[in-house]
Amino acid sequence: xxxxxxxxxxxxxxxxxxxxxxxxxxxxxxxxxxxxxxxxxxxxxxxxxxxxxxxxxxxxxxxxxxxxxxxxxxxxxxxxxxxxxxxxxxxxxxxxxxxxxxxxxxxxxxxxxxxxxxxxxxxxxxxxxxxxxxxxxxxxxxxxxxxxxxxxxxxxxxxxxxxxxxxxxxxxxxxxxxxxxxxxxxxxxxxxxxxxxxxxxxxxxxxxxxxxxxxxxxxxxxxxxxxxxxxxxxxxxxxxxxxxxxxxxxxxxxxxxxxxxxxxxxxxxxxxxxxxxxxxxxxxxxxxxxxxxxxxxxxxxxxxxxxxxxxxxxxxxxxxxxxxxxxxxxxxxxxxxxxxxxxxxxxxxxxxxxxxxxxxxxxxxxxxxxxxxxxxxxxxxxxxxxxxxxxxxxxxxxxxxxxxxxxxxxxxxx
Numbered sequence: 582x583x584x585x586x587x588x589x590x591x592x593x594x595x596x597x598x599x600x601x602x603x604x605x606x607x608x609x610x611x612x613x614x615x616x617x618x619x620x621x622x623x624x625x626x627x628x629x630x631x632x633x634x635x636x637x638x639x640x641x642x643x644x645x646x647x648x649x650x651x652x653x654x655x656x657x658x659x660x661x662x663x664x665x666x667x668x669x670x671x672x673x674x675x676x677x678x679x680x681x682x683x684x685x686x687x688x689x690x691x692x693x694x695x696x697x698x699x700x701x702x703x704x705x706x707x708x709x710x711x712x713x714x715x716x717x718x719x720x721x722x723x724x725x726x727x728x729x730x731x732x733x734x735x736x737x738x739x740x741x742x743x744x745x746x747x748x749x750x751x752x753x754x755x756x757x758x759x760x761x762x763x764x765x766x767x768x769x770x771x772x773x774x775x776x777x778x779x780x781x782x783x784x785x786x787x788x789x790x791x792x793x794x795x796x797x798x799x800x801x802x803x804x805x806x807x808x809x810x811x812x813x814x815x816x817x818x819x820x821x822x823x824x825x826x827x828x829x830x831x832x833x834x835x836x837x838x839x840x841x842x843x844x845x846x847x848x849x850x851x852x853x854x855x856x857x858x859x860x861x862x863x864x865x866x867x868x869x870x871x872x873x874x875x876x877x878x879x880x881x882x883x884x885x886x887x888x889x890x891x892x893x894x895x896x897x898x899x900x901x902x903x904x905x906x907x908x909x910x911x912x913x914x915x916x917x918x919x920x921x922x923x924x925x926x927x928x929x930x931x932x933x934x935x936x937x938x939x940x941x942x943x944x945x946x947x948x949x950x951x952x953x954x955x956x957x958x959x960x961x962x963x964x965x966x967x968x969x970x971x972x973x974x975x976x977x978x979x980x981x982x983x984x985x986x987x988x989x990x991x992x993x994x995x
Contacts, residue, residue, distance in 0.1 A: 585771055592768045596727035597634045599757045599764075601696075602627040603738055603750075605688035609681060610747035620749040626685060629664065633657055633693045634724065637700040650704075654697045661693050699724055716947060716984055729765045732758055746823040755818065759811060763804060770800050780955065780974070829872050941991035948988045951981065966992070 605627050640653045665686040703722035710720060735758035742750035774796055778789055952960065956973040966985060967976070975981040 585775070589768060589771055592727055592764050593725045594631060594635055594638070595764050596731075596761070596768075597696075597724045598628060598631040599761050600731070600734065601630045601634075601692050603735065603754055603757060604692065605685055606747075606750045606753050607738055607741070608688060609684050610742060610745045610750040612684065620752060623681075623685070623749070624753055626668065627689070629661075629689060630692050630696070633661065633696050637696055638724070641700045641704050650701070658690070658693055658697075661690060665689060696724070716980065716987075718980070727761075727765045727768045729762070729769065732762055732765070735761060743821060743823055744826045746825040748821070748823070751821060752818065755814075759815075762807075766800075766804065766807075770796070779978070824871065824875075826875075829875070944984075944987045944991040948984055951975070951984060 602624065606624070636653065636657055640650055644650045644653070669682055669686060699722070703724070706722075707720065735754045739751055739754040739758065742748075742754055774793060778792060952969055952973050952975075955975055956969075960969045960972075964972075966988060970976050970981055970985060
């Protein structure tokens with residue numbers, strides 16, 4: 582395994598670990614059993630979920646038998662249970678096991694079980710997909726698919742921590758979001774560079790080292806600028822304003838008052854507010870409730886997000902117009918439009934024909950589609966399949982080699 586593949590695999594492990602490590606602090610915060618004084622130690626114990634994530638990934642890729650995978654899951658569950666029992670024993674010896682420790686023990690074992698099931702489902706889906714179409718590309722599961730869009734998960738946990746008055750949960754979600762952002766960006770960059778090199782294999786003038794050298798220099802400068810932009814938020818973490826949504830709908834407190842004498846008459850102090858006193862009284866007006874303030878904040882935040890989305894769409898369109906201008910030679914760069922959709926009747930007719938096509942016809946159609954995707958010009962009639970694949974830059978592609986064998990059998994076989 583090359584260094585880049587090891588880097589990608591490590592980022593995938595961190596991706597799953599950071600997501601699962603936030604769930605137990607969330608449950609503790611919702612149940613009033615969070616312990617802010619041991620946030621660092623507690624979070625380090627939550628990161629223990631990385632052990633089943635790594636071992637199940639290696640098992641699902643190397644074990645060919647369901648028996649060995651289930652045996653590994655049982656042994657791994659026993660090992661995690663032993664570690665949890667050790668933590669409980671140490672806590673019981675020091676200050677006694679608390680509800681906080683019990684929540685962690687149950688949560689880490691449940692997360693381990695969920696990882697077992699998710700790995701198993703990914704393996705079943707991959708086997709079914711390969712059985713239906715041997716040439717289908719590999720579909721990446723959730724545990725191996727870090728993406729920038731999943732930062733919203735940590736943002737939601739952070740907002741929920743603010744509303745639950747949980748400082749420990751906010752700190753965990755905040756710094757996890759920062760780390761996850763950089764990991765996702767590195768993952769996206771490496772995949773984009775590898776895809777570029779695979780598509781442009783026929784371009785012999787650009788070396789792999791040069792592409793990574795130039796690209797990574799610009800990418801590193803972007804990461805530094807992004808980190809500098811995050812520093813004000815990091816230094817202002819102690820200035821958060823917390824609230825507790827669980828107290829919004831509690832019993833409403835009565836307004837204290839005293840019934841003043843009107844026309845030399847003073848009634849009893851019954852504790853019930855008179856309507857005329859609320860209308861004509863000289864006291865300060867009542868403050869809006871926390872629920873009303875929260876609704877106003879939500880409406881204001883939605884308006885701000887809508888405005889930012891509009892600005893983003895305008896900038897995106899400007900960049901597209903700039904990119905689709907003229908090249909260095911003065912030629913107009915035209916964007917290739919996708920094929921127009923055909924009518925419903927023609928679509929149904931083609932689908933019915935595809936259902937009746939033979940295996941050889943299906944292989945021929947997939948071969949033409951693959952070549953057309955990587956080569957602009959149409960192959961000449963005298964070109965052999967090897968020449969066609971070489972000019973398309975697919976002579977070293979493993980999937981293309983498998984497709985080549987099937988195409989040769991379909992083209993020259995009986």
